[in-house]
Every structure is written in C-alpha cells, then in structure tokens.
Amino acid sequence: MSVSINVTVNGRGYQEEVEPRLLLADFLRDVLGLTGTHVGCDTSGCGACTIIVDGKAVKSCTLLAVQADGADLTTIEGLASNGALHPLQEGFHEEHGLQCGFCTPGMIMAAWQLLERNPNPSDAEIRHALEGNFCRCTGYENIVKSVRAAAGSAA
C-alpha cells in the first residue's frame, strides 16, 4: 500500500507516492534522482548516506522515506549556492580531503552538523564528530584538515 509524502529537498517541494518500506536514501537516489547521497554499508555504520533532516544529520539508509513526510531535507546537492561552493566543499577541495570521493558527501554533511553545533572545533572534536563516517581510501588526516579549514573560513 503506497503512502503519499511531501518533502522539501534542497529548497524544492516534492509530493510522491512511496511504499512504506522504501528507505530514505533510496527515495533520494532512485525516485528523485539525487545520487550525490551514497549508500555504502546499508547498515548505519559507514555514514556515506548522511543527509540533514530538519537540521539534524542522519543516516538516510536507516530512515524510511515515510518518516520524512513533512520534513525539510538537505543533501550534498543543496550545499552550494549560486554556483559558489559551501566552505566545507571548498575545504575538502583545497585540503585534498578526498581520494575516491565515495565517503565525501556523508563526511561533509556530518561535518556540517558539527560546525552548526560547534563552529570552532578542536581536531579531537572533529574526529569525534566524524566517528560515524568511514573513509576507506587513505585515512582521516586531510579530512580533519578540510573541516578545520572550513571552520576557519566561516569564522
């Protein structure tokens, strides 16, 4: 039995009919075509699918699309404004915060939550805040530098 949901994603409203078992990550990717949100582990471990729902970073593989009915969502596609990269995107670019890039959207959305709650975090706080996000390429040094750079530029 399909359910009708209304969501706002990156400022645009959508009304869609979805099966209750459809995951929010799959809704974004397969129904709305917003493939910037990645599905890594599909078990709420890796954080690649992190998006912002009503101001909170969540793992969209562990929410049902129906739970987001009425919510305001931001995905990686919604961070840049008028062609200008968000400071976090700029930071990851400048500090080589990515190699393959698979984890990057989730890293950036999790870091967005950190900076929203703590605009000037220490390196230890950055690492702690990214505990739910895995990078399997290289390590986390440049990711931490990227978030630090974004915090500095936004300050």
Add this chain to the structure above:
Amino acid sequence: MSSAFNYHRAASVDDALAVLGQHEDAALLAGGHSLIPSLKLRLAAPGTLVDIGHLDELNYIRQQGGGVAIGAATTHHDVATSTVVAGQAPLLAQAAAVIGDPQVRNMGTIGGSLAHADPAADYPAAVLASGAHIVARGPGGERVIEAGDFFVDLFLTGLQPGEIITEVRVPAQPPGSGACYAKFPHPASRFAVVGCAAVVAANAGVCTDVRVAFTGVANAAFRDAGVEGALGGQPLTGAGIDAASAVAAQGVEVLSDAFAGADYRRHLATVFAGRALRSAARL
C-alpha cells in the same frame, strides 16, 4: 529490502495504543535505529509499523519530583546535551553521549533503546545503576516498572504486548555521590562489548552506597550484587575498588562471540568496573 508492511503515523499515544490493539503483528517505530536494521535483515517482519517518533507528548525532558522525567521519544542527543539531565542524572547523560555516533544519537530514542533491550546497549546499565523507573501505558492503563524488573532476558523486557513506554523517571543522583559510565566500545559497531555504570557515595572514607550495573556482559543488563557487596561498608580506596571489581560478573553466564570470548569479556568486566568505580569515587 525488508518485507512489506503498512505504515501508520500515530496522532497520539492513545491512537498508537488503539492500532496496536487492532493489529497483533504491529510494531512500534520511534527513531528506528534498532527496528529498521532488523527489518532489513528480516529478523522482524511486522504487518504494520506504528510511528510514534514524532509525537511531542513523548519528547521532553523535565525536572519532576526529586529527579528528571524523560519522554520516551527523546533522542540520545537531547539527553546527552540536556542541562537538566546533566544536573540531575549525569550518569544518563554520560551513557547517552557514547551511544553509536552523532547521526545515530540524532535519531535513536531512550524508549526505543530500552524496549529493544539489546544486550549490548548502553542505556540499560545507566538506568539500572540510577534506580530509574520505566513508565508504560497499555490497554489496562499506566504502570511504573522498576528498572530492576525490566530487563528480563535477551531482547526481552517486562513490557506486555500492546504496551508503550511513555517515560523514564530517573531519581536525582544523591548529593555527595559520584557516578560514571565506562565502556569498551566495539570498534566497528560502537555497541558496548562491556559497559559498566557505577554510582558510589562515601562518608568519612567508608563506602555508604554503591550501585554497579553491567551491559554487554550477559543476555540482559544486570546489577552486580557481588561487586556491590564487596565494596559496600568498606573503605572507599583504590585497593578496595580493585578487590571489589575482581569479583565482577561472578556467577553470571557471560556472552561469547567472535570478537570477545567469555573469559575475555569477564576480564573486561573487572577492568571496566574498576574504571567506573574509581572515576565515580574520584580516585
């Protein structure tokens, strides 16, 4: 993908109770961070999900009586960062702050975690050591369950079919006492391989009150009467804590898995009892 189910967004707790009463195979959905993984693995296949995660009447933290009342749908993040909880029941805040990761804490709820009763969940140890009460509403009305009667067995609680946890009542930590939740997290899942919650108080250097509870060690979280008995009434010293911690989890059937065998887990219980007690005693 999970098996198909119907979805009902409850308008109120009463509405959720009514739907639970009509559908024997209905399950409650709050934050979903235990249920949705179970659905994906088809460990659970409810016919109807009743969503109570968004209900304002279940989402609050307030000072009440001599303690704090926490609505069942309050997220771990909100408990971890609440000044009321930090002031009245810091042990709960400590446990909430180390559940999963920030994204999990943004969704997971205290009522959901307690109802799920994962043997490695963090909250049960803190709830037991705090002497908290769990308030549930069902077809027969409301009842208050002592934490000590709540965690029955593996994923099994004192809840009856058709009941919903509505509130967790945590008494204020006694003045002059200290508390600590110490945890050895699984390196991947962040669940507690062993977690120990301790509350201690002393008068003139003698331990006058001690409560020690474990999660991760056995099928269900439990108060460790052996450790408590070994420390209560004794000098509250490092040596006394070490001696009491050494008997942790004795007489308990200890969990064993590929990551931590029973002997190793029992050893971790002694180590983390010592850490939690020393920190709580400020030693």
